[in-house]
Amino acid sequence: MVSARPAVQQLPAYRPGRNPADLAREIGVDRAVKLASNEVAFPPLPAVVEALAAAAPETNRYPDNGAVVLTRALAEHYGVDPGQIATGCGAVMLCQQLAQSFNEPGTSIAFAWRSFEMYPLLAQVAGARAIQVPLTPGRSGGPADTHDLDALAAAIDDTTRLVFVCNPNNPTGTAVRRPELERFLDAVPAGTLVVLDEAYREFVTDPEVPDGLEVMRGRPNVAVLRTFSKAWGLAGLRVGYLIAEDPAVAEAVRKTYVPFSVSTLAQAAAVAALASEEEVRSRVAAVVAERGRLTAALRERGFDVADSQANFVWLPVGEQTAELAAALEARAIITRPFAGEGIRVTVGTPEEDDALLAALDAVRAAAPVP
CATH class of the missing domain: 3.90.1150.10 (Aspartate Aminotransferase, domain 1)
Structure with missing residues (x-):
């Protein structure tokens, strides 16, 4: 059997x-x-509908495996080099690619809990140990709903290859602010990759919650994960992207990419969405x-x-x-x-x-x- x-x-x-x-x-x-x-x-978005109609006649062909046009559009949009970007079939697939790229049996993945429900599953599939750090009350007398970054930093050990910080956190909606986040990033060992999972970044209104791309600058062990599924309205097309300060991180993630998994329609729609900011x-x-x-x-x-x-x-x-x-x-x-x-x-x-x-x-x- x-x-x-x-x-x-x-x-x-x-x-x-x-x-x-x-x-x-x-x-x-x-x-x-x-x-x-x-x-x-x-x-x-109207521009997305038009782009889908224009791309539909090409769906008898495989999509651009390198998502060159989309990658270039993202690089221009965020002011980074194309080599710093990896695209994927939704942000969750990029999470899996990260685990495949940096974890193996005997290593660990650290994250707050409760947070995005896929994190412990990714560790399990990779054969890695999941280090779950309980949330803490974000306000006096409130429920445990916010990342405890000091505890998360203390939980990292010499086996930890990957740390996810979901900011804003799913499912609690809370977010950590700049001083706490920068202090945490400075405390993480250079050999541990911190991924700022910012699937909901566009909805942030608190000026004290930093854009992950800003705190990423100058920190080669930090990467930012985002998606077109939420604010950009492309949940049914599945396209996400990772931006890494160190291009070698993005290159490793691209190596674990399932070929052609970001479809022609998804790529065209994402480019059109970016142009409709x-x-x-x-x-x-x-x-x-x-x-x-x-x-x-x-x-x-x-x-x-x-x-x-x-x-x-x-x-x-x-x-x-x-x-x-x-x-x-x-x-x-x-x-x-x-x-x-x-x-x-x-x-x-x-x-x-x-x-x-x-x-x-x-x-x-x-x-x-x-």
Whole structure:
């Protein structure tokens, strides 16, 4: 009998956000609202639609394996050399490429917890040890929701090849500020690569939260990871990118790239999206404004919601998580629960968020939630 590696057999299956059409049919309603996957609610940018139509006739050919046009556009956009960039099939694939490039059995990957749920799985697949450092309260009396960078630095040992700092953090939405981040980066050994996972960077409004590319400068063991899936609205096309201060880091990541995995359509769409930055900024501003409205409404209902720097908010409801998420789903609202800890809620349209708030009110009326 053929068997997979024990580490692979033990991997939990990744759970994507539930399909709203399936839920609507199941509970007998016209429409369900999905606030689980941190997608933007806007349709694709007009320039993206045009670029997809123009590229479609070329899809009988393999895509440009080096993503030369996209890489050049990114280099110009951020003022870096093309050799510092690696593209991939979404940021999560680049995370896997990083683990493949720098880890092996006997090494370790360090990260805060809870954070992006793929980090421990990447360590497991690579045969590396996962060093999980608990979050700390970001404000006095609040729940544990923020990176403890001093503890993370102390946890790094001579086996640690890779450190992920998710900033803003998924799923809590909190972010670390410049002094703490710079102090941490200066404390990390030169042989350990720190990856600033900035999937939600575009939604940051706190001026004290630095752009990772700024703190990367002059630090050859730092790289920044970003995606077109969130603010840029290309979640269905899967394209992300890594920018490294040391070109050798980007070169190593490119060597573990699955050939042709960033499609022709994805490359064309990403280039078009970059050229539509002003429209993206306008959309982000609308999301940020709605994030503020939703946060205030949730606080009025007694939820201890931190100031989010992403396009989602975190409800730290602890042991009530599963019960509340199920009650919301029964009312056609799909969220992302993390058992025993809290619920991540994507910022949707005003209408979608109003539906969430109405569902919360109905749940509370039926059985009050602390």
